[in-house]
Structure formats: C-alpha cells, structure tokens
Amino acid sequence: MTRTDQDGLTVIDHPLIRHKLTIMRRTGTSSAQFRQLLREISLLLAYEVTRDLPLEDVEIETPLAITQKKQLSGKKPCFVSIMRAGDGLLQGLLDLVPSARVGHVGLYRDHDTLQPVKYYFKMPHGLDERHVLVVDPMLATGNSAAAAISLIKEAGATNIRFLCLVSAPEGVKALQDAHPDVPVFTASLDEGLNEKGYIMPGLGDVGDRLFGTK
Template sequence: MTQHLTIVDHPLVQHKLTLMRKKETSTASFRQLLREISLLLAYEVTRELPVTMTEIETPLCPSQQPMIEGKKLALVSILRAGNGLMDGILELIPAARVGFVGLYRDEETLQPVQYYNKLPKRMEERTAIVVDPMLATGNSSAAAIDLVKQAGAKDIRFLCLLAAPEGVARMKEAHPDVPIVTASLDEKLNELGYIVPGLGDAGDRMFGTK
C-alpha cells in the first residue's frame, strides 16, 4: 500500500459506522455492526496482497489463476477491543494466524503499559495486519507495532474503525512505513484522550462494561 492513510468511504461502511456512533445502540447491535464493518474494512486493507499464478483444473480445462502467495497472514489484535475487529476479519480470512498484544493506557500519562505479547512464528515471512477500533493518541498502536517489528515483521498494515488526527500524526512519526486503513478521520481528541465525535469507549460498548 502506498499512501499512509486510507479512509474507506463506502456507503455501507459509513452507514454502519453512524449506527455504531449512536449512544442508544445496544451492546448486541454494536458488536454485530463491528463484526460487519470489520469484514468490509478487511477488503480494503488486503487489497494489495501479493499474488502468484498457479495451475488449476477447472471443470472445463487446465488454467493459470491467481492465489495469495507466501505464508499465511498474521492478524494481531491489540487487546481487548481489537478482538471485536478480529472476528469479522477471520470470517474473510479464516486461515490467518492470530496474535495478541495486551496494552492498557495509563489514565494519567496516557502512555501504553504492556501486559501481554503472543505473536505467530516467522513474522518476517508474513503480512501483518494490526487491529484496534480506535486510533486516539496513537501511543498504544505505535507501541504494539514496535513489538510486531521486534518479532521480525516487515510488511505491516494498521486497521482501525476511527482515527483522530493526533493519532495519525503519531503513527506517521513512529512508523511512516505502516499504512493506516480506517472508516473515518474524526475531528480531534478531547482533554481525556477520547476521539470526538467518536463513539465512546469501543471496548466498553462492545462488552457491556463501564
């Protein structure tokens, strides 16, 4: 992928995102919408995967046809909210390997604190898609991608539902080689580090916690 930020403006994506933003949307509906929108976003983030031609037999004749080349994709979820995006992507790419990075944001410093890291083997041979619904300050996302790079990954993409300008700028500074795919670039962060207008805390809304 060539550009650093791609905003998926497909009408279905934007419609589902609007429903997710509404504060009265239930936990069950929010979770289902996130699953649906993540599948649609996954089409965009995988658009430029390398393919190779392979010989197959159709019912009529032998034929050279494209297939994705190389090792299976690695999907990396930034816990816990990243898991909501992961479900939809796995419907599209069920053979993908899955990793998890556990980070929480210190409420005072807004800096990420790591508590878990489990990634697939041979990351240097895989395209890695790191997922988290919200790109807010960008600190947690940048820290997660640091860990993915330390594991050897070279072809990395970042997929999120919403992004704030501050988070996009932080990611471009820390990882200019990692393209971002999102459904919306929102207005700003508020004083608490939440995306405005946003949709609240994605993890809380997804899991029904406060």
C-alpha cells in the same frame, strides 16, 4: 469501495461503512448490535486493506478444463489484535481470511499519563515473511498503536499495516511520526481529541460497548 489516500493514510468511506458506523456511534445501540455492526464493517474494510496481497499462478482442474488461475502466494498473513477492543475487528477479518495466523498484544492506557502498559504479547512464527495487519478500533493518541507496532517489529515483522475504525488527527500523526513505514487505514478521521484523550465525536469506549462493561 470509496477511498481517500494522503501521505500514508487511507480513509475508506464506502456508503455502507458510513451508514453502519453512524448506527454504532449512537448511544442507544445495544452491545449485540454494536458487535454485529463492527464485524460487518471489518469485512468491508478488509477488502480494501488486503487488495494488493501477492498472488501466484497455480494449475487447477475445473469440471470442464485444466487451467491456470491465481491464488495467494507466500506465507499466510498475520492479523494482530490490540486487546481487547481489537478482537471486535479481528473476527470479521477472520471471516474473510480464515487461514490467517493471529497474534495478540495486550495493552491498556494509563488514564493519568495516557501511556500504554503491556500485559500480554503472543505472536506466530515467521513474522518476517508475513504480511502483518495490526487492528484496533480506535486510533486516539496513537501511543498504544505505536507501542504495539514497536513490539511487533522487535518480533521480526517488516511488512506492517494498521487498521482502525475511527481515528483522530493527533493519533494518525503520532503513529506516522513513530512508524513512517506503516500505512494507516481507517473508516473515519474524526475531529480530534478532548482533554481526556478521547476521540470526538467518536463512539465511546469500544471495549465497554462490545462487551457490555464499564
């Protein structure tokens, strides 16, 4: 897995991720293909973002011997989707870690102020003892991600990471300024934001492209 680390930001640019992301960016890519590609990419991203989950020794019996091997330790991790687009990344993560607990934060961005507005919030118990991965395909202004993470911290989480598909430098900076303790993982750091706060060149509105809405 190819990666670039810098000051709390990890860009995961595996060739397969870059290839699939290029197809997703194309205007003519169908909603069905877009959903499938996002699910495939999320699996590849998940390998990297979970690479240092804690392990413990357990005794098991194989068909040939009794031996000591490793398994995940502690409470099950929690994946938190920033709705609705975050659900596209969430499905691939759950394919890899089906036992994970799941939380949802419902936020929408006011198109005039670009500020997030909350409409839903539901988390599992014991966030203070879990590794929490917050997912949203786009990190644009960073306002929604920062607001979501603030809510999740208020619910008790202390070990948080943020995963997105495409990010803008402005969003990365805003999120790191608001939450310097939260590492950011992304598949692409794009050029920046346009006057409407959309990532350029980006891939459009992920929610609309996932669900075929406008």
